[in-house]
Amino acid sequence: MTLVPFDDAVERLLRDVSPVDGIEAIAIEDACGRVLPADLDARRTQPAFDASAMDGYAVRAADLTGPSPVLRVVGESAAGHAFSGSLSTGEAVRIFTGAPVPDGADAVVIQENTDRPAESEVRILERVEPGANIRRAGNDFRLSDVLAPAASRLTPAACALAASGGYGTIEVRRRVRVAIAATGDELVPPGTPAGPSQTVASNTLAISMIVHVIGGSVIDLGIIPDRRDDLASAIERAQNARADILVTVGGASVGDHDLVGPVLTEAGATLDFWRVAMRPGKPLMAGSLGPMRILGLPGNPASSLVTAELFLRPLIEKLSGAAPVRRRRRGILGLDVKANDKRTDFLRAHIQIDPAGSPCRVVPLPRQDSSLLSVFARADVLLVRPAFAPAAVAGEPCEYVMLTTG
């Protein structure tokens, strides 16, 4: 049985993928995590005026000659309430952080370096240069500046920047639609008591959550019994819902009840590859049916979640139009590991952060069987052991992949 090398499989899956073409205008408060189809240009300048960076007095720097000059206080400028006049020689305006600097003033003296000999006078106890404590108009960004580039995924700060730049609604790429089918006669939905030979369909729950975290939308096809016509109708439902991706979970191996491959083929799907040189996740299947991509994930919990992280996630990200995210990091091994065979290993592992700042230590968890959800749930990362890697000892460099968190 030939297995496709892991890197080739990822490359083949992503090779011809281009972003979905639907674009929608949504409220800025709903835009976190969404992807920009084009550069986002500022519709205003920020700050729109020269603003004071401190509480104090707006002055003309040239007036500050001689020891402790005294200026006449002619008014006040507060945030949202500008001083309407302009400043002449010998005058000062009481000013607060964020308030417009009055015409004629060219510096702000902080109030700690002043005193008030009388209600209408301020004594200045320091020398300041023109421009001191003033944030010039456009200091943050100017009209038409690119606030965020095409293909960026909007973070909370980027949404705040967009709002500050004049946006109440924003154009983003539509969500990638992911249909998910759990296959297997033994499965019951989460929250349902499982009989003696039954299992809770827990994988699809986690996979749905991964899809949501990266901004996709889920079409839940539910649990599909191991029957050809039920599987065929689930595939049809995914097509009718215009899914961009159909994910099946389970039934991917070679047993008599593993029907996913044959039924997909009967439905007219093209299978691009089946079986990858990786552990866990070997029976992974990838193909397409018309415009719909198909990923057949293995049923064992760790196999399912590892392949969702390493294949489904980048596929959704690429379809969503987001710039590629590199989730592989370098660390150092926290334990000795044995030589590897022809399958790239993805070991569930802990990360130990070194408070002294040296690279983090990656410690594989003790039990690596692909059925162990209890181990997966305690893992922070997947330690990558390339195919045919020689044995390595603690302290040697290694690579790991970040797992999706909430």
Ligand SMILES: Nc1nc2c(c(=O)[nH]1)N[C@H]1C(S)=C(S)[C@@H](COP(=O)(O)OP(=O)(O)OC[C@H]3O[C@@H](n4cnc5c(N)ncnc54)[C@H](O)[C@@H]3O)O[C@H]1N2
């Ligand atoms: N003769 C061989 N047998 C197997 C091979 C092989 O190469 N030759 N490969 C093994 C590997 S590796 C894996 S991984 C599994 C994957 O098999 P399937 O994808 O066909 O998965 P199932 O048999 O349907 O289920 C396996 C296991 O996972 C449980 N499961 C299934 N779906 C879910 C779900 N949604 N949530 C939670 N758990 C689920 C299922 O009850 C089984 O216990 O095949 C090996 N066999």
Ligand code: MOO
């Ligand atoms: O790939 Mo299976 O996923 O080794 O258990």
